Amino acid sequence: MEYNLGFLAGGILAAIIGVIFICIFLRYTKTDNSTKCKYDERQQLVRGIGFKYGFFTFIIYNAAASVFISFGEKQYIDHDALMLIGIFISTFVYAAFCIWKEGYFSLNENPKRVVIAFTAIALLNFCIGWRSYLHGLMFENGMLTSHCINFLCGILIVLLFPVMAAKHMNKQKEAEE
Amino acid sequence: MKNLRLKSARAAKDLSQQELASKVGVSRQTISAIEKGDYNPTINLCIAICHAVDKTLNDLFWEEPLE
Structure with missing residues (x-):
């Protein structure tokens, strides 16, 4: 049970960090501060x-x-x-x-x-x-x-x-x- | 077929490919492809280009049918 909860928390944390990294990548590579290509x-x-x-x-x-x-x-x-x-x-x-x-x-x-x-x-x-x-x-x-x-x-x-x-x-x- | 009329109209307006591209909201490569005859633009883009270089669609894009 504890292992599953830890696994779930780790997964959620990884997903949040992933989304943050994608947003930073999209903003960094754009010339107009948007996130859309x-x-x-x-x-x-x-x-x-x-x-x-x-x-x-x-x-x-x-x-x-x-x-x-x-x-x-x-x-x-x-x-x-x-x-x-x-x-x-x-x-x-x-x-x-x-x-x-x-x-x-x-x-x-x-x-x-x-x-x-x-x-x-x-x-x-x-x-x-x-x-x-x-x-x-x-x-x-x-x-x-x-x-x-x-x-x-x-x-x-x-x-x-x-x-x-x-x-x-x-x-x-x-x-x- | 190369579009030399567009190239000369652009040159007459003293516009670089990049400047014309920025005016009509496309990439420089797209203008280059149109001038080289590698890409057929949509009518909307043709009109935008005509407005940018003060020419008509006939001036830049009309071609007489081959006999």
Whole structure:
């Protein structure tokens, strides 16, 4: 009973801290002190196409994962972790597409501040992921578990940085031409 | 197809892409995409752009049908 109450209190506290952090992130990255992202019509269109590609990526991934589960002799990843990896891959496809088509950063967003905030979030997630690894939670019986979520989140953000850098260089090249 | 008429109208008003974008409430990349012919704007955006550069829809966006 006491354990459950403690667990519940911890969960509520974590949720409150999470909401506070999200509000700080949203305010910090905006140029007009609002928390809402404003996109123009082209950006909304790009984001819609990005969602479509992300969705289809998730469907294809799930089909491939089900084959992997059905026919694989030894499982290296548990079902929860397999699902999480699919979510992160499709999120990456969506975000990378939007970054490349210049629909990721809203009109009232400061890209430099977003990169700084993303770096902080990635580091935080790597720290939590490292802690899970050290406590032996990330791998159980030789299988990757859902405790890899923070590590995956960190990897996702780190993988987006080269896309942003490539896009930035591409824009500079276009401006020179 | 590139929209050179928009580009020249913007230049005639001495506006940069960023300045025109701020005037009509879109990103600089959207103006760039319209000028390059990579994006077809909605009629609302076309009208906003026309007001910003003091031109008509015909001046900037009308194209004669190909024979």
